Structures are given as C-alpha cells and as structure tokens.
Amino acid sequence: MSDLQSLLLVAAEIDVELSGGALGGAVTNRDIGLLIEAQQTGQTGQTGQTGQSGPTGSGTGAAEWRAAFHGSERLDLTLSRPRPATRSYRAGSVTVAIPDGLVEQVSAAASRLAVTPAAFCLGTLTVLLARRRQRERFVLAVPVDTRIHADAYDAVGFFGVPVPFPAEAGATERVEEVLRRTDVRLERILAKGTMFSDVLPVLAKQGLHRTNAPLVEVYFNYVRSSAGRLTRLEVLPAGTGYSDLDLMITMTPDAGRIRLDHNLDILDAADAVELGEELVRLIVEAVEDPTARVAAAVPTADGTAVTAAPDAEAPVLAPRRTLALAATFALGHLPQLFEAAVDEETRDEVVLSVTEAPYHHVLASLRDPSGAFADPSTAAGVVLLRAQDFQRFGPVDDELLAELRTAYPAALRALSERTRKPLIVGFLPGACIEDRCARWEREVAAELAETPGIAVLGPEEWTRYHAVEERFDERTERLAHLPFTPHFQAAVALRLAEVVRAARRPAPKVIAVDGDETLWGGVAGEIGPEAVDLTGPRALLARRLLRWRAAGALLVLVSNNDEATVRAVLDRPDSPLKAEHLPDPAQLGLGDGRVAVRPRAPDGHHPRPPGRTPRPRTPVDPAAPAPHRTRPDGGALARHRPALPGAAAERPRRGRPHRHPRPAVVRQ
Numbered sequence: 275m276s277d278l279q280s281l282l283l284v285a286a287e288i289d290v291e292l293s294g295g296a297l298g299g300a301v302t303n304r305d306i307g308l309l310i311e312a313q314q315t316g317q318t319g320q321t322g323q324t325g326q327s328g329p330t331g332s333g334t335g336a337a338e339w340r341a342a343f344h345g346s347e348r349l350d351l352t353l354s355r356p357r358p359a360t361r362s363y364r365a366g367s368v369t370v371a372i373p374d375g376l377v378e379q380v381s382a383a384a385s386r387l388a389v390t391p392a393a394f395c396l397g398t399l400t401v402l403l404a405r406r407r408q409r410e411r412f413v414l415a416v417p418v419d420t421r422i423h424a425d426a427y428d429a430v431g432f433f434g435v436p437v438p439f440p441a442e443a444g445a446t447e448r449v450e451e452v453l454r455r456t457d458v459r460l461e462r463i464l465a466k467g468t469m470f471s472d473v474l475p476v477l478a479k480q481g482l483h484r485t486n487a488p489l490v491e492v493y494f495n496y497v498r499s500s501a502g503r504l505t506r507l508e509v510l511p512a513g514t515g516y517s518d519l520d521l522m523i524t525m526t527p528d529a530g531r532i533r534l535d536h537n538l539d540i541l542d543a544a545d546a547v548e549l550g551e552e553l554v555r556l557i558v559e560a561v562e563d564p565t566a567r568v569a570a571a572v573p574t575a576d577g578t579a580v581t582a583a584p585d586a587e588a589p590v591l592a593p594r595r596t597l598a599l600a601a602t603f604a605l606g607h608l609p610q611l612f613e614a615a616v617d618e619e620t621r622d623e624v625v626l627s628v629t630e631a632p633y634h635h636v637l638a639s640l641r642d643p644s645g646a647f648a649d650p651s652t653a654a655g656v657v658l659l660r661a662q663d664f665q666r667f668g669p670v671d672d673e674l675l676a677e678l679r680t681a682y683p684a685a686l687r688a689l690s691e692r693t694r695k696p697l698i699v700g701f702l703p704g705a706c707i708e709d710r711c712a713r714w715e716r717e718v719a720a721e722l723a724e725t726p727g728i729a730v731l732g733p734e735e736w737t738r739y740h741a742v743e744e745r746f747d748e749r750t751e752r753l754a755h756l757p758f759t760p761h762f763q764a765a766v767a768l769r770l771a772e773v774v775r776a777a778r779r780p781a782p783k784v785i786a787v788d789g790d791e792t793l794w795g796g797v798a799g800e801i802g803p804e805a806v807d808l809t810g811p812r813a814l815l816a817r818r819l820l821r822w823r824a825a826g827a828l829l830v831l832v833s834n835n836d837e838a839t840v841r842a843v844l845d846r847p848d849s850p851l852k853a854e855h856l857p858d859p860a861q862l863g864l865g866d867g868r869v870a871v872r873p874r875a876p877d878g879h880h881p882r883p884p885g886r887t888p889r890p891r892t893p894v895d896p897a898a899p900a901p902h903r904t905r906p907d908g909g910a911l912a913r914h915r916p917a918l919p920g921a922a923a924e925r926p927r928r929g930r931p932h933r934h935p936r937p938a939v940v941r942q
Contacts, residue, residue, distance in 0.1 A: 394457075492521045598655040657700070659682070702766070
C-alpha cells in the first residue's frame with residue numbers, strides 16, 4: 275500500500291533511470307522503520323506547533339478543538355442524482371488544469387496573508403462548498419503526510435493518514451478570514467499522532483451519519499513533489515475505480531492539475547468537471563481580492579450570477595441514466611463515440627452517459643451485485659465479446675473454453691432476469707480467429723437469441739449499415755489490446771446506439787399482424803392453406819410474436835381470408851403460431867375488454883351494438899369545395915376530401931378475384 279506522494283517518488287525514480295541516471299540497488303527495511311516511527315501516537319498533552327495542546331491531547335486545547343466541530347452539517351453533494359439506497363462504490367476521475375502562473379500567484383497571495391499555499395487552497399474550497407451547499411459549518415478530511423514526523427521525505431509507503439477538519443465559512447465573513455482560520459486549524463492537525471478516531475464521537479453526536487453514505491464526504495489533498503516540476507507526468511485511466519468517498523480533490527501544483535475522484539452514484543463526470551473549474555475560478559478571485567464576502571454572488575456557466583441563500587434548499591435533480599459497457603478488449607474511443615451516438619439518437623429524451631466496467635473482467639462485472647450493470651441508474655447494458663481475447667493473458671484449453679461456454683450465457687440470463695433491463699450482447703469480428711473460437715461465439719449467440727430481454731448482434735452486424743474499409747489495427751492490438759480502427763469503433767458505436775434506442779422504446783400492448791405475404795408467404799385464399807410458406811423469415815416472425823405474447827402483448831391477426839382458411843393455416847404442424855394464441859371472434863360482446871377480429875358489414879360500416887342510437891349524418895354535396903384546416907399563421911395544413919356516397923363499400927380490385935370484405939379490429 276502506498277499514498278500519492280509515494281507514487282510521485284517512484285515516478286521520479288523511474289524518470290531518473292530512463293534519463294540515464296543511476297539509483298542505488300541496496301535492499302533495506304528503512305522505509306518500514308520510518309513508517310512505524312512517523313505514525314506512533316503522540317503523548318497526552320503534547321504541544322503542537324501553535325503552543326497549544328494538540329488535537330489528540332487533553333485539556334482546554336483538546337476541548338476547543340472538539341468544539342470546532344459542533345454545529346457541522348452534511349454537504350450532501352447530490353449534484354447529479356439522488357443518493358441510491360444501496361451504494362455501488364463506483365468512482366470516476368476527472369482532471370482540471372491549473373492555469374499557467376496561478377501556482378506562483380497563489381504562493382504570493384498566501385505569503386501576504388501569512389498562510390501556506392495549502393491552507394489558501396483548502397480555505398478557498400471551503401468557501402466554494404459553503405456557497406454551493408449553503409452551509410456555514412461542515413467537515414472535510416485532509417490526508418496528513420506523516421513523513422514530517424520522521425524526516426522521511428523520500429520514503430515510500432502509506433504515510434498519508436486522513437484526519438477530520440472542521441471547515442467554517444460564515445456568510446458575512448471575508449474570504450481572507452476563512453483562509454487565516456483554515457491555516458491555523460490545518461497547522462493543528464499536523465501534530466504527531468493525530469488520528470481520524472480522535473473526533474469520531476463528536477462527529478457522531480452532530481448527526482452526520484447516514485446509512486450507505488460516508489461519514490466525511492469530501493477529502494482534500496495538497497501534494498507537492500520532492501522531485502520538482504512534473505511537466506512530463508501523464509495519468510493514464512485504468513477503467514472504473516472504486517471508493518468509499520463522495521469526493522476526493524487532489525491538487526498537484528507541480529503537475530499543474532487538480533484531480534477529482536467522484537462517487538458515480540451521485541456525481542457524474544460533467545458535474546465533477548464543473549465543480550473543479552469553479553474551484554479554479556474562485557482561487558483566481560481569492561488571489562485578486564481576498565476581502566470579498568463569502569456570500570458574494572457566484573458566477574455560473576451561462577454568465578449569470580446567483581447569490582447563495584443560507585437557508586435555501588438545494589434543488590432536487592432528476593436522476594440521469596447510464597449505459598453499462600463491458601468488453602473483452604480495450605475500448606479505446608468507443609465509450610465516447612457510443613455516448614455521442616446515443617445522445618444523437620435520443621436527443622429529446624433522458625440524458626444517457628456510458629459507464630465502463632473494469633477492463634477484461636466481463637464475467638465478474640456481470641455477476642457483481644454492485645457493479646455497473648446492477649446499478650439502479652443503468653438503463654441498458656452492452657457486452658462485447660470475442661472468444662479469441664480469452665487467450666490474451668495465457669493459453670485457454672478446450673476444457674476452460676467449454677466452461678466459459680456455460681458460464682457466459684448463465685451470467686447474462688441471470689443479469690437480465692435480476693435487473694429486468696435491456697441487455698445487448700455483441701460479437702465482434704477478429705482478424706484471425708480459430709475455428710473453436712468461432713464455434714464458441716456461434717453457440718453462445720444461438721443460445722441467447724431466444725432469451726427475452728437480450729438482443730444479439732453478430733460479427734457482420736456492425737458494418738451492415740455503416741461500411742468501413744479497414745476494421746483492424748494490428749499496431750494498437752499489439753500495444754494496447756485495442757484491435758479496431760477508429761472508423762470501425764465509430765461504426766460499432768452507431769449500431770449500438772440504434773439498438774439501444776429500439777430496445778428502450780415502450781413495449782407494445784397490442785400487435786396486429788397481416789396474414790398473406792406477412793405471417794405466411796402467398797395468398798391463402800388463392801393457392802390454398804396447405805401451399806403457403808411458413809419457413810425462414812416467416813417462422814422467425816411467428817416465434818418473435820410468441821415471445822411478445824409471453825411478455826404480455828395481445829396478438830391480433832388481420833386477414834382478408836375467411837376464418838376457416840386462416841384456421842387451416844394455423845392448424846398446420848409446421849405453424850409456430852396457433853389459433854389458441856389469438857382472441858376468438860366468438861367472444862365479442864362479452865364486455866370483458868377483449869380485442870378480436872370481425873368482418874365489416876356489406877355496406878362497409880360496422881354493425882351497431884344493440885341499444886345504441888345512430889348519429890345523424892349530414893348530406894355531402896359532391897360539388898362543394900374540399901374543406902381544409904389552417905395553421906395559426908394562416909397556412910393550409912391539409913385537405914380532407916369528403917367521401918362520396920358509397921365510397922366506403924368494398925369493390926373488387928382490378929385484375930384480382932373478389933375476396934371477402936376486409937375485417938376490422940374493434941375494442942368492446
């Protein structure tokens with residue numbers, strides 16, 4: 275285990291060796307000894323650097339320190355969506371750049387106020403949160419680097435100890451007052467032996483505990499590198515992380531960036547970036563004018579100003595929906611392309627964002643009860659598979675492949691049944707695929723194809739509507755396990771967006787299907803019930819209709835053929851759809867809300883139910899001009915030509931024998 279400072283030290287050592295420098299190779303337990311020394315508990319009544327009893331001591335100083343936490347409230351940073359009943363612990367990370375020259379300006383402004391740059395930035399964060407959440411007292415946490423207690427500035431290990439910090443910013447106070455108070459309190463928590471548990475009873479007494487939520491919601495870490503400026507440091511994303519915090523803000527001035535690790539249950543990336551950018555703007559304002567009031571107007575993204583009201587309730591935002599995405603290969607730009615394509619497809623609907631499952635842990639992600647697919651905010655899940663990817667980290671024999679052949683369909687079906695949300699399973703092509711891997715994909719696809727709630731896309735589906743010349747990139751496959759070109763990634767994103775939109779449409783309650791040339795091939799009244807075609811796409815349509823029926827939809831058959839002809843077709847042994855799957859016309863008039871089929875009367879009008887008085891009909895003059903409606907601006911909307919007398923009657927179509935009148939679907 276190590277803290278961020280340790281990672282920076284290791285990065286600096288790697289940089290030295292890559293630059294041609296030499297490091298000592300002696301093996302030693304020095305860092306372990308320093309870690310033990312740095313985190314030993316201080317003596318009772320120990321005096322801190324301010325000359326008062328430290329937070330861990332006893333007496334008046336300790337009592338005053340605990341009193342600083344009295345009246346603290348929760349921040350409740352539900353900026354994107356309400357907190358769910360069950361935590362997923364999933365965390366995202368965003369980075370905001372520190373403008374050039376701002377670090378030097380902060381140092382100069384902090385010097386004028388006689389505070390440290392770390393206190394300046396922490397105090398500014400306090401002002402920001404006080405404005406955003408309308409709180410004057412709340413609790414933050416600061417990871418204290420205990421290397422200072424053992425002169426272990428170059429030691430590697432978990433030296434960072436989180437310590438609660440009483441943040442305070444009165445609405446009528448000046449920003450500089452908050453910064454100076456922050457500096458004094460920050461100095462106190464640097465006392466040796468200070469621990470999180472020192473004020474735990476006080477925090478509990480303030481009523482800060484919430485089920486499935488962290489006791490201290492926001493952590494602030496200010497990290498300077500002993501190696502100097504880290505101009506060439508680049509942080510690479512390693513997929514979705516996990517954290518028990520709501521927000522961790524890490525400032526690394528030497529790298530010129532602010533990193534925000536945020537709880538995906540309540541904060542999405544867009545709101546986290548907005549919060550980070552607002553912190554940078556407020557730091558700039560504090561440098562320019564530290565005498566401003568805490569409750570000053572806060573500029574928003576659209577240029578307007580909002581004044582914080584101390585007792586105002588934070589608005590309750592509608593929850594946003596996410597799309598869970600997992601793959602057996604590196605995704606590259608696919609998540610961003612997918613999100614953009616989905617946004618284009620659903621521009622008038624709810625906002626959808628993409629959440630990635632951990633790389634190459636597809637099966638575990640499907641089974642994870644608190645993972646991306648099981649998250650309550652997930653609207654749909656996408657799983658992209660290639661059997662050949664199972665061999666990336668070692669050989670896969672036939673026995674293991676057979677085990678995965680059983681495990682994947684079982685996990686996908688269990689997930690679909692557990693979440694009751696659409697699931698899209700796609701099989702991606704391979705540049706060179708073994709026969710056993712191709713067979714594995716075909717068998718899994720065939721098994722899942724008949725599963726309700728799961729859509730299956732084969733390797734040929736991705737370029738059917740979006741042609742791509744070059745699908746594979748051998749170089750990125752070798753270097754980053756990313757097998758596809760950007761153009762093919764875009765084609766995959768577009769196809770997935772189309773399927774997601776189709777899967778999220780409201781389910782139909784009634785499905786009316788024609789018989790001739792639809793449910794069967796040919797015209798049953800002309801060639802006979804035994805001669806119509808029920809194979810191929812007709813059989814597939816019938817099976818899908820039965821699946822819709824099993825899901826609760828009512829099937830209605832609309833046909834020009836008489837009932838005996840239709841029943842003869844449905845009674846054939848090779849017909850998946852049977853007469854018992856459809857409403858019986860004889861049940862009309864029972865008043866039970868059933869839907870059925872009945873023919874029109876010879877004059878083309880529906881028979882009038884008993885006891886209902888017909889409405890009087892207004893005679894129509896065939897020579898009269900056709901009426902039309904107008905828009906509010908006076909333009910014509912449409913013309914509706916009145917029906918001529920007898921126009922509703924059925925007439926034989928030219929060139930075809932006269933058949934029975936077309937039936938109509940009616941609701942009793």
